[in-house]
């Protein structure tokens with residue numbers, strides 16, 4: 488139990504540690520899936536190619552992300568850091584990213600800015616993944632306050648980061664017992680940030696998705712990559728609702744029907760991809776903006792459909808964490824990449840570029 492008499496900053500510090508710790512524990516063991524809402528990947532089938540004219544063994548999974556070559560179109564999404572056990576998790580995630588030569592994000596670095604104690608739990612990532620793209624991470628509430636040059640440098644230098652990921656998490660903050668729901672000035676501060684930061688800025692949701700109109704505003708603010716992080720995987724409202732009821736008992740903040748709606752709030756991942764693909768078609772000047780598909784990715788089939796729906800790569804958090812917990816992280820990634828190869832074979836795609844141009848049949 489947190490001692491409320493301790494100084495304000497160490498009280499905040501303990502809350503942050505408790506939060507990051509419970510997030511891992513609740514995502515591993517809690518009921519945090521959307522109820523009655525899916526990612527939407529099941530709406531689509533690839534068209535079978537009876538004449539693929541390729542050898543399975545020649546299929547090439549490599550592609551690029553932000554101009555650098557990566558071995559496969561998969562990223563390990565931002566998760567953790569900022570408390571002692573997080574160093575071990577981040578080390579293991581980094582080892583897997585380095586092994587597969589795929590990009591990796593760390594969890595929110597707010598803790599590293601406020602307190603020097605746990606900086607190593609972030610820095611460890613670069614030690615164990617010296618050659619892959621690594622992304623720093625910070626939340627919208629910190630962006631809204633405005634990041635100083637010193638804070639930006641601290642985050643980037645700790646990781647020798649290749650970019651900064653900003654997460655937009657209004658629904659999560661709304662449900663979080665200690666949530667910060669002041670989302671004014673985020674866009675304005677993002678524009679200021681992209682104008683001065685020496686690396687690309689990626690903006691993501693955490694499970695409610697990014698609409699085309701939000702995407703357009705982000706791109707106008709100088710954002711180079713959008714990670715849709717749509718609905719169908721983890722409901723972060725549910726994660727925070729579990730933390731809330733542990734602290735305060737039953738949630739009486741909302742009426743029962745509205746609570747059900749809010750806990751399952753969000754745009755399915757495949758819908759976000761479809762809509763943003765249409766937006767990019769309408770605006771040819773957005774051609775260079777890269778899209779990450781995430782939110783409920785759970786197989787190489789989902790990765791393949793993401794690419795055919797316009798994503799540069801797909802990213803996964805919860806399934807990576809679960810696999811790590813079960814000691815099967817490398818096996819899981821290998822299996823997903825093999826799923827992807829199988830779909831490429833049957834759709835007649837020898838390369839990721841060819842897969843991106845394959846037709847999906849919309850069964851809806």
Ligand SMILES: Cc1cc2nc3c(=O)[nH]c(=O)nc-3n(C[C@H](O)[C@H](O)[C@H](O)COP(=O)(O)O)c2cc1C
Nearest residue numbers: 564565566594595654693720721782783803804805
């Ligand atoms: C334990 C855990 C902690 C997370 N912490 C962060 C975070 O600090 N910053 C962030 O941008 N996203 C965070 N996320 C969200 C993921 O990066 C991702 O956007 C979201 O979980 C949806 O992807 P998924 O369905 O594959 O889990 C976290 C996810 C997990 C599982």
